[in-house]
Amino acid sequence: MSDFETKAPGVHLLEVPAAGPIAGAGTSTAALIGTVAGAVAEEDLGKAKLVTNWTAYVDKFGALDEALSLPHAVRGFFENGGTMAYIVPVADMSGLDGALRALTRTLDVSIVCLPGQTEFENQQKVITHCEGMGDRFAVLDGARNDKDPSDTGPLLTQGGHLLTDRGFGALYWPWISVKNPKPPPAEPKLVQVAPSGHIAGVMARSDNLRGVHKAPANEVVRGALDLEYHLNDAEQSVLNNANINALRAFPGGPPLVWGARALASKTEWRYVNVRRLVAYISDSLLQGLRWAVFEPNNTALWKALERTVTEFLTRVWQAGALFGRSAEEAFYVKIDEELNPAPVRELGQVFIEIGLAPTRPAEHVVIQLGLWSGGGRTGEA
Structure with a gap:
């Protein structure tokens, strides 16, 4: 029976659902792919598991391990302001394709990291995944020459191979120095780790404090006590022109993110914040206009x-x-x-x-x- 059949004749007000304002999509949830210290069941390899703090990660996947990049990256993500991360454990990089397929069904991811993996074939797969999804951005580590950190030849080659027209990723270098979790008596108390997880946390922090439109640069890298290599201005100029983002430590100050270039061959997508802003707007419209x-x-x-x-x-x-x-x-x-x-x-x-x-x-x-x-x-x- 209609409501009007129970009311007296006249003019009535009827409230109907209307198109409400579009809510902004999330921009700071990260996915980190790699090997964990703890044992992982075969059926859980390549599956995305959500953690919301470092303690939750340790409970599920084990503690820090100097030989593994992923745990340091996850801790760096949370130290720098990240609040939600999907961990995708793999036995080795042969599981990367399956991990990326799993992330196609994890729709709230907006940043993807492959900590410590600098082979451009694997990094290209991550960029291709982000470009295909259209709503996420790859944060990647620059190639490291631990015998001669000043040799940036491999890094420049890597950056050149990763350039695309649309710029759905960025490359960061050098690696950072953090506390060694278990230093032997005669070994250094610092260990060199890949910066991508820390950078993803910086992005999350900048997004939350200023917005995705603010370039995630001139920002402190929390947890980084030093840099593996200290660039001078001339060296950074070469990297910047190759769309590679530097980490710098200026006299008396902590390590900073000192670049905001995307791996884009076209000028309109040159900057990290422009690419991520347009991805945010696109994702918000897709969700808000259903x-x-x-x-x-x-x-x-x-x-x-x-x-x-x-x-x-x-x-x-x-x-x-x-x-x-x-x-x-x-x-x-x-x-x-x-x-x-x-x-x-x-x-x-x-x-x-x-x-x-x-x-x-x-x-x-x-x-x-x-x-x-x-x-x-x-x-x-």
Whole structure:
């Protein structure tokens, strides 16, 4: 029986579900693939398991092991502000393909790490996975020459092989020095470990404090007591031009992330934060517009979609992620008959065109310095 059959004749108010505002997708959940110290059942290899702190990781997968990169990476992730991580244990890199397939069903992942693995064939697989998913970013370790850390030839070769048009990954170098968990009496108290897990934590921290639009650079790497190699400005310039991100330690200060370049061959995807921002916006729209599926494909739907997307992008602009003095300068949303002619509508399709003007990092702050004789400046009264 309808509610109206029980009411007196007249005008009635009926509340109906409406398209609500789009909620932003998560950006800081990491997936880390590698070998763990503890025993793992055969059926659990290659399966993603969620942990939310270092203690939970140790309980499931065992403690630190100097010979393994993954445990140090996980601890570094949580030390630097990460809060959610999927651990994908593998016996060796032959299990990487299965691990990446498992992550296609783990939809809240937004950062993928392969700690300590610097073979570009394996790293390319991770980048290809991230590009195919469209909602995640690969954080990778630069090749290490422990006999001569100043030799960056292998690193530059690695970076060149990993460049893609769309830039769904970034490479970080050098490796970092952390406390050795079990130093023998005559051995150093520091051990060199891959930085990717720590960098993923820095990204999570920066996202939570400033937003995904802020380049995760000029940020302290917590837990890093030193760097395996100290770059000078000229050496970093070579790496930066090759889209490789440096870790630096300036006099009296802790190790910092000092680069924000993505492994992109095209200028528009040069920066880590631009690639991750667009992935965030895309993922948020995909999740937030599901209500429109199977709705009548007419101008009323188009207007509702336009309003919903515009409201979301206005919030993104107000957060400082898009460049422009007004929302109109920062983005546009187009959904009309030009994009959706009758043949398109007959196929059950709706096309929305969106243009974005993302903010880019001030990578070079230029100071114009000259000598002045004093007195009034030219043109002053």
